């Protein structure tokens with residue numbers, strides 16, 4: 001099955017939300033934890049840098065928090081890596097159950 005626009009052959013196609021289509025990809029919890037912890041880690045790293053520039057180095061609490069969040073992101077990264085095969089399968093099932101598509105290039109809509 002190819003996901004291309006039948007009109008302009010663009011690959012920039014997006015699924016159109018359908019009423020009554022309950023099939024959704026199964027997003028693993030580890031992915032949500034991973035995204036959240038990476039976001040938190042970036043925030044902590046930035047505050048570490050800011051503290052380091054504007055005062056005499058980051059506080060011990062901030063350093064401990066950064067280390068803890070780093071460990072959490074590493075663990076959730078490994079968990080997500082294990083979940084990845086199942087996530088791919090559920091994404092494929094979602095793509096196949098999706099009947100209505102829209103092209104972002106030419107706004108063409110079509111049904112499979």
Ligand SMILES: [Zn+2]
Pocket residue numbers: 005006007008009010103104105106107108
């Ligand atoms: Zn198109």
